[in-house]
Amino acid sequence: VNLQLEPQELAIQEQWRTFAREKLAPLAEQLDLTGELPAQLPEILRSGNLLKPFLPVELGGEGQGLFPLVLGLEEVARVAPVVGILCAQQAILGIRAMNAFANHPDKQARLREAAGFEKIYALAATEIAAGSDLSAMETALSGSPESGYTVKGGKAYVNWAARAGYLVLLASTPVPVSAETAASPAASTAASPAGGTEKSGKTMICLSLPHPGVKVGAVHKTMGLGGIEASPLEIDASGVMDRDLLGVRDFGQDVYDRIMNEMRIAMAAVGVGISQAAYDVAAGHAKARKQFGKAIGSFQSLQWRFADAAVRIEAARLHAWRAVEVAGSKLLSAKQAAMAKIFATESAFWVTDFAVQVMGSKGFLLGNPVERLFRDSRFLRLGHGTSEVLRNLIAAHP
């Protein structure tokens, strides 16, 4: 096992770290206070050239994979976790999934738009009645490849839906659309490009936004992650063609699972970044703050818990790295990604709670970084598969 980072990986890590400190740190509090992405953020992210290395070589990138992304996400999440989630979505949906599954003739231009944050990617799966249980989804695709499909339904929470340029959407395809279906190019592939061989009755679709058939509701107010801008959607979109599908109709579950596995690994990295940031602030305070004539960090009770926090952070980081290692293996990846996400996100909640405790009352005051990180960390145990549902997944793959 060699955990030494390669020079290119170190370079990306350093690039994202410097960018986050110089360009994102001044925005972190504003994100929390306003609950909105600053208008200039996409331009700032574009100027940082963060995602260009992840484009395929033939599109001017370096074809970098998931591992350097995980390194970079940790750095951004230390400063602005919500921007880490935005970057993760942009890289995993807009570049990696689009590159692997898009059928659209403008695919290459779309990848470049994603890398430059010119068009934001949104992911829509959860519905009011279908949260953890997506088999209860009511959003459905109907129609035929010749005349076009219609997708109809609603989604409950879609990050950045109001500002997105593309909506990646999971819909059910309950009934074979028509006899011609079997002859359509999109339906004729025996196995999905994600490696699955079973029809799931679900289809992934990529719609351009704004779209006359997609109505975006008001942004939900949230406990943390200000700027995540999650809105409900009403969808009644016609004229969807095979080229708008990701992968093959009826094989969408495989595509969705791959996106989710990668997003779970990314959320683990965001969790590590949150933990590390909270640890650093708390450690600085523990050295400076004196009570009973001593630095509070000299009390063994705190030292042991700092040691526990350090153990959790390092273990979470290694969990995420291990999940990347097996991400290409269909059998292992879901389980390993679930383990990494559970451990890193639950650790982030534990470490940020401890950091609030170390800060004393200061840690409870709005505007203190650990207070914000504590609130930000809470969502990570819910989104992209709750801790409970991911435990079920691990238990099902002993």
Ligand SMILES: Cc1cc2nc3c(=O)[nH]c(=O)nc-3n(C[C@H](O)[C@H](O)[C@H](O)COP(=O)(O)OP(=O)(O)OC[C@H]3O[C@@H](n4cnc5c(N)ncnc54)[C@H](O)[C@@H]3O)c2cc1C
């Ligand atoms: C700010 C925000 C942004 C979001 N962004 C997006 C987005 O961009 N795209 C998107 O598709 N979704 C998004 N979501 C939705 C999020 O992913 C879901 O809320 C999450 O998956 C859980 O679904 P639910 O809220 O319906 O909870 P439920 O499924 O109702 O679960 C409630 C509780 O029951 C537990 N539970 C459920 N089933 C089981 C079981 N079988 N065994 C044990 N326990 C169980 C859960 O773990 C949880 O604790 C977002 C949510 C929020 C709050």
